[in-house]
Amino acid sequence: MDFITLISFIAIVVILLMIYNYVNYKVPDSLKDIHSITFFSIVLSRLIKREGGHDKLYLRCKEYFERDGVIKMSFRGKWICTITDPVIVKEMCLRTDVFPKLMFNEILPNSAADRHFGVNVVHSNGDVWKRHRRVCNPAFKTLPVHLFVEKALKLMDILEKVDNKPIEVRDFMQRLTLDILGKVAFNFDFNNLEDPNNPYVTAYNEVQKLFRNPLVTIFQIDKIPILNQLIFRKIDKLNNLFEDIIKEKRKSLAAGHFNGDLLELMLKACDDPDNQILSDTELRCNLAIFMVAGHDTTAAALSSLLYLLAIHKDVQEKAREEVLRVLGDDLTPSAEQHAALKYLNMAIRENLRLYPPVGSLPLRVVTEDVKIKNFVIPAGTPVNLFIYGLHHSPKLWNNPEEFLPERFENEHENYSWLAFGGGSRICLGINFSLIEQRMVLCLLLRKYEILLPQNSIHKNGLKFKNTMSPYPIDLIFKRRNE
Ligand code: HEM
Numbered sequence: 001m002d003f004i005t006l007i008s009f010i011a012i013v014v015i016l017l018m019i020y021n022y023v024n025y026k027v028p029d030s031l032k033d034i035h036s037i038t039f040f041s042i043v044l045s046r047l048i049k050r051e052g053g054h055d056k057l058y059l060r061c062k063e064y065f066e067r068d069g070v071i072k073m074s075f076r077g078k079w080i081c082t083i084t085d086p087v088i089v090k091e092m093c094l095r096t097d098v099f100p101k102l103m104f105n106e107i108l109p110n111s112a113a114d115r116h117f118g119v120n121v122v123h124s125n126g127d128v129w130k131r132h133r134r135v136c137n138p139a140f141k142t143l144p145v146h147l148f149v150e151k152a153l154k155l156m157d158i159l160e161k162v163d164n165k166p167i168e169v170r171d172f173m174q175r176l177t178l179d180i181l182g183k184v185a186f187n188f189d190f191n192n193l194e195d196p197n198n199p200y201v202t203a204y205n206e207v208q209k210l211f212r213n214p215l216v217t218i219f220q221i222d223k224i225p226i227l228n229q230l231i232f233r234k235i236d237k238l239n240n241l242f243e244d245i246i247k248e249k250r251k252s253l254a255a256g257h258f259n260g261d262l263l264e265l266m267l268k269a270c271d272d273p274d275n276q277i278l279s280d281t282e283l284r285c286n287l288a289i290f291m292v293a294g295h296d297t298t299a300a301a302l303s304s305l306l307y308l309l310a311i312h313k314d315v316q317e318k319a320r321e322e323v324l325r326v327l328g329d330d331l332t333p334s335a336e337q338h339a340a341l342k343y344l345n346m347a348i349r350e351n352l353r354l355y356p357p358v359g360s361l362p363l364r365v366v367t368e369d370v371k372i373k374n375f376v377i378p379a380g381t382p383v384n385l386f387i388y389g390l391h392h393s394p395k396l397w398n399n400p401e402e403f404l405p406e407r408f409e410n411e412h413e414n415y416s417w418l419a420f421g422g423g424s425r426i427c428l429g430i431n432f433s434l435i436e437q438r439m440v441l442c443l444l445l446r447k448y449e450i451l452l453p454q455n456s457i458h459k460n461g462l463k464f465k466n467t468m469s470p471y472p473i474d475l476i477f478k479r480r481n482e
Contacts, residue, residue, distance in 0.1 A: 030369075030376045031072055031079055035064035039075045053464025054359035054388035057082075065389045070372050080382045082360065084389035085372050086396070090415045092364065092385050093423030099364040100125040101425075102382060112210055112222040116235045118285035121428065122293060122362070133428075135278050136286065139265035140428045144184060145435060147261060149332050151179040152439050154193050156447065159477055166453050166474035169306055173299040178204065180436055181294050186245050186263040186287060200241065204291070207238045211292075242284045263287065290429070298433045300357040300469070301348070302440055304462060307473050308351055308403050309445075310452040311459075315405060319344050320445040327446070332439050341438055346405035348437055352419035354403055355462065359388040361421060387418050448477040 027036070037060070061071045069085025083089060092099045104114045104123055117123055121132035155176050159167075175192040178201070182190040192201045210231060215221045222231045249263050258264060266286070270277040278286070309316040322343045327333060333341065363382045370377045377383065392400045396416040397407070420427035427433075444450065453474055457463055462470045 027072075027079060028378060028381075030378050031081070031381070034068065034070055034072045034081065034375055035061060036072045036074070036079070037061065039073060053462075053466070053470070054356075054386075055392075055464060058386075058389050058392055065386070066393065066395065068373060068375065070375065070377075078382055080363065080384060081377050082384055082386045082389075083372070084386050084393060086390070086413075086415060088370065088372050089385055089390060089418070090422075091370075092361075092383070093415060093418070093421065093425070096125070096424060098367055098370065099383065100367065102363040102365050108220070110223070111220065112216055112228075112231050112235055115232060116207065116211075116239065116285075116288050117292075118281065118288075120282070120285040120289040122289045132278065132282065132286065135266050135269045136428055138269045139262040140432065142260070142265065143432055143435060144260035145335070147184045147187070147259070148180055148436055148439055151176060151183055151193065152332065152436075152443055154179070155440065156443055158193060159444075159448070162477070164476060164478055166476050168472045169303045169475050170299065170469065170473055173302045173306075174296065176440070177295050177299040177302070177436065178291075181291060184261060184432070185290050185294075186249065187259055187261040188245055203234070203237045203241060206234045208292070208296075210234060239284060239288070242287045243280065245287070246280055246283055262290070293427075294429045294432060297357040298436055300355070301352060301433065302437055303473055304355040304470070305348065305351040305437070305441070306444070306450055306475055307452070307458060307462060308354070309347070310450045310475055312403055315347055315403070316445070316450060319347055319441070323442050323445045327442060331443060331446075333442055338435065338438055341442075343405065344438060344441060345434075346408040348434065348441075349408045349417070349419075350403060350405040353391045353397070353417055354401075356387045356391055356419045358419070358421075359386070361385040361387065385418070390416060390418060444477065447480060449480050451476040451478055 058065065064071050065084045069088065070081050070083050072079045072081050074080075083092065101123065103119070103125070104111065104117055105119065108114055119128060119132075121129065121136050124132055155172075175196055178190050178192045182188040188200075190200050190204065191198055195201070210216050210222075216231070222228050246263065246267075249267060253264060253267060263283070266278070266283065270283075309319065322341060326337050326340045330337065361384055363384050365382050366377055366379055368379050370383075390396065393416075394400055396413065415422055420430045452458065453476060456474060457471060458473060462473070464470045
């Protein structure tokens with residue numbers, strides 16, 4: 001190919017891309033005054049700077065978030081409004097009829113996500129959601145605290161052998177929270193702490209990797225025949241595991257065995273004549289979504305809090321003093337002791353403000369025109385609530401970038417702290433996660449001083465690789481002289 005042909009070819013490709021962009025990303029008149037960024041520019045800046053957390057999006061658009069409470073982003077041919085305006089944020093939580101969720105089976109029919117998660121308590125609206133929630137609610141009310149303890153103690157056994165050497169806590173916490181979730185949700189031992197390469201963990205991790213892979217999430221290779229069979233095979237392996245667990249559980253319940261895990265309580269709720277039952281497929285989809293909703297989120301929360309405690313020695317000391325005072329000789333807290341750990345709870349809330357594991361809520365779509373200040377978001381527009389932006393707004397928080405657990409001594413404005421969402425769609429696993437976090441922190445603070453290695457890349461704040469995960473966080477757990 002000669003030079004002229006090459007240049008002409010490139011020019012044609014660029015023009016075609018521009019036409020494609022113009023046709024697909026044409027901004028509706030009512031949205032044109034809202035500040036916009038393109039998905040392409042986010043990806044590009046991620047590739048160039050190799051950093052891409054919610055912090056970057058907030059910093060880049062802070063002026064507009066603070067002034068207008070909304071920006072728009074292009075994604076797959078649609079403009080999505082990302083909202084921090086406190087008035088609309090409250091509406092989004094309370095008016096589920098105006099802000100219903102976008103559903104996998106509607107936006108991504110026959111996709112990998114649809115095949116694995118289907119319709120469940122997170123991905124449903126209206127009466128269907130009510131039916132799912134009615135079955136799940138009782139299970140999360142009476143949490144089997146004893147099932148959390150076994151794995152939390154296993155973590156301590158493993159740490160014992162590592163003493164003083166840096167440990168990558170993100171991976172460690174992910175292994176722990178998967179084990180706890182398996183035990184508490186359906187009495188299944190993933191054994192990720194002791195044997196991270198076993199076939200169950202591998203099957204689970206392979207599916208999670210799929211949903212983090214941009215080829216699947218953005219380019220939708222799971223829609224391409226033949227290729228999708230390779231992807232679906234991995235998904236079916238995990239789906240089958242969940243289905244077997246449900247079948248086994250029914251058998252063991254019929255034989256009179258009961259240990260109080262969530263699946264048992266859900267199956268019992270299905271037997272209640274006042275409840276409409278969930279099918280086994282629906283139960284399976286709920287187990288799949290509990291794993292995603294409850295695994296990485298709590299692991300991220302624990303990792304960032306351990307990091308914050310390492311760099312804020314005063315907070316670490318104060319939290320430790322409280323743990324030792326409240327628990328005495330007990331290793332893990334009782335129900336009353338959980339409630340008495342006031343300062344630890346404040347530190348947990350402050351960490352979830354500073355580093356919310358769910359930085360923005362899953363997409364909703366507005367069913368009627370919504371007015372934000374001088375803008376109108378037309379019916380049919382996808383919107384998301386930007387929790388990170390809300391949590392870092394100087395209008396809502398003094399010194400928002402500082403880690404100050406004391407700020408939670410006083411009440412703060414409703415709907416300014418939304419780490420677990422709000423309104424009727426508020427997280428079902430709040431207590432699950434808080435019990436887990438307090439239990440692990442009590443064990444660790446009693447026994448170890450938590451330190452950040454001198455050469456850490458996170459010396460001046462956590463550096464995020466992408467919206468969900470920071471770069472590896474090495475911490476040292478130094479045995480205390482009791
Ligand atoms: C630090 C840990 C956690 C965080 C930050 C978190 C955050 C959230 C948020 C923000 C929502 C609202 C989603 C929305 O409105 O679209 C949510 C919903 C939900 N979460 Fe969590 N979550 C955590 C732990 C858990 C755990 C441990 C479980 C279960 C084992 C769980 C299960 C759920 C479920 C089932 C919903 C859907 C509730 C509904 O729509 O009715 N979460 N979570």
